[in-house]
Amino acid sequence: MHHFEYRNDSLHCEDVPVAHIARAVGTPLYLYSQATLERHFKAFQEAFAGAAPLVCYSAKANSSLAVLTLFRKWGSGLDIVSGGELFRGLKAGFEPRTIVYSGVGKRVDEIDAAIGHDILMFNIESMEELALINQRAGALNRRARIAIRINPDVDPQTHPYIATGLKKTKFGIDLATALAGYREARRMPNVEIAGIACHLGSQITSLGPFREAVTGLIQIFRELQALEIPVTYLDMGGGVGITYHEESPPRLDAYADTLIDAVDGTGLRLILEPGRVLVGNAGILVTRVLYRKQGKDKIFIVVDAGMNDLMRPALYQAYHAVQPVEQSARENIVADVVGPICESSDFLARDRSMPDACRDELLAVMGAGAYCFAMSSTYCSRPRVAEVMVYGDQFDVIRRPEDMQDLVRGEQLPHWLTKPSDPW
Ligand code: LLP
Numbered sequence: 001m002h003h004f005e006y007r008n009d010s011l012h013c014e015d016v017p018v019a020h021i022a023r024a025v026g027t028p029l030y031l032y033s034q035a036t037l038e039r040h041f042k043a044f045q046e047a048f049a050g051a052a053p054l055v056c057y058s059a060k061a062n063s064s065l066a067v068l069t070l071f072r073k074w075g076s077g078l079d080i081v082s083g084g085e086l087f088r089g090l091k092a093g094f095e096p097r098t099i100v101y102s103g104v105g106k107r108v109d110e111i112d113a114a115i116g117h118d119i120l121m122f123n124i125e126s127m128e129e130l131a132l133i134n135q136r137a138g139a140l141n142r143r144a145r146i147a148i149r150i151n152p153d154v155d156p157q158t159h160p161y162i163a164t165g166l167k168k169t170k171f172g173i174d175l176a177t178a179l180a181g182y183r184e185a186r187r188m189p190n191v192e193i194a195g196i197a198c199h200l201g202s203q204i205t206s207l208g209p210f211r212e213a214v215t216g217l218i219q220i221f222r223e224l225q226a227l228e229i230p231v232t233y234l235d236m237g238g239g240v241g242i243t244y245h246e247e248s249p250p251r252l253d254a255y256a257d258t259l260i261d262a263v264d265g266t267g268l269r270l271i272l273e274p275g276r277v278l279v280g281n282a283g284i285l286v287t288r289v290l291y292r293k294q295g296k297d298k299i300f301i302v303v304d305a306g307m308n309d310l311m312r313p314a315l316y317q318a319y320h321a322v323q324p325v326e327q328s329a330r331e332n333i334v335a336d337v338v339g340p341i342c343e344s345s346d347f348l349a350r351d352r353s354m355p356d357a358c359r360d361e362l363l364a365v366m367g368a369g370a371y372c373f374a375m376s377s378t379y380c381s382r383p384r385v386a387e388v389m390v391y392g393d394q395f396d397v398i399r400r401p402e403d404m405q406d407l408v409r410g411e412q413l414p415h416w417l418t419k420p421s422d423p424w
Pocket of ligand 1: 058060061079102103162164199201202203237238239240273274275276277312316370371375
């Protein structure tokens with residue numbers, strides 16, 4: 001149960017009618033259910049209860065300060081990939097010692113900030129990064145804890161753009177190089193080896209890839225033991241999929257058992273970096289129908305949210321269910337649900353069988369809690385939309401909608417265009 005359900009034909013988020021929030025805040029808007037977030041987080045923690053892992057919520061899925069603060073209060077750590085996510089995490093009150101930092105392109109200023117705050121560990125993605133972190137830690141008079149992110153060359157059987165554990169991708173370090181990396185790291189004065197890390201990809205709907213990867217990583221752990229290189233953590237990344245349409249992702253307890261069984265007896269402490277599985281089905285995008293347009297061959301439902309607000313369908317051909325906020329008896333049609341943007345990729349649903357929709361009515365785009373607002377942009381000078389959190393019968397705006405002034409904030413003309421004598 002995701003706390004989005006119809007009561008008297010009216011879609012509710014927990015105890016609040018979605019239409020009521022849309023009237024109060026305006027559309028489009030993102031709507032999150034706190035009870036769903038909590039249920040998902042607690043279910044994840046409970047699945048791993050036996051192993052007492054460190055769950056580091058993956059900030060990139062939804063980095064709203066309200067969402068981050070909730071996870072922090074429930075005992076989560078944080079997985080970050082940028083200085084901006086470090087900033088947000090600290091603002092949301094995360095203890096630096098619960099923050100892990102992945103990413104192939106960490107800049108010097110970002111590394112310095114993370115070393116300065118003494119985060120739990122860097123997941124190293126190249127030998128050059130390892131050398132740089134050792135050097136920066138030395139310059140800052142610190143020791144940086146590191147894990148090497150292994151690229152296990154495992155096929156996660158997901159969309160190619162979100163598969164990250166295959167050797168043809170830019171992520172992680174191959175097994176042989178990683179072992180050399182650990183040997184080198186042991187000799188570096190300013191780094192402390194803390195763990196082994198990996199991340200296979202996202203929206204993974206079977207256990208096989210996790211099983212294969214964890215087995216490989218435990219072998220590395222054994223090889224490190226033989227070299228007398230101690231490690232504390234095994235960071236298995238994120239990646240567990242959710243149901244958008246007809247996928248049947250693994251149950252969390254089966255996922256947990258797979259990993260717990262593999263580390264059993266090793267003394268390793270698991271770190272997990274779940275994103276989508278915690279937030280994906282805890283949010284929806286509410287949009288209003290602007291026009292119902294009968295094309296030559298197709299019906300287009302033109303709505304006020306576009307690919308700039310929710311780009312997953314355009315980028316990954318992702319499926320998001322679209323449903324009326326107020327249910328009524330009506331004909332089913334096949335239609336494209338499209339936004340106002342000047343591109344044919346601007347669709348939220350394509351060739352979708354759905355209840356007919358008319359001008360001014362509200363539609364809910366489901367499964368929009370993960371990688372939706374987070375990937376939104378102001379393309380076509382469309383201000384970013386509001387985000388609202390619901391809790392029981394209460395709701396509050398957690399991000400006001402941007403306005404026109406926000407669109408031009410920080411912009412200025414070059415000084416030669418501001419002179420009274422400007423010849424243009
Ligand atoms: N850890 C690392 C190092 C990651 O790169 C990611 C996601 C996660 C954890 C969290 O993965 P999750 O549990 O959410 O699957 N924008 C795409 C998804 C990109 C995922 C990138 N990395 C989408 O909309 O599907």
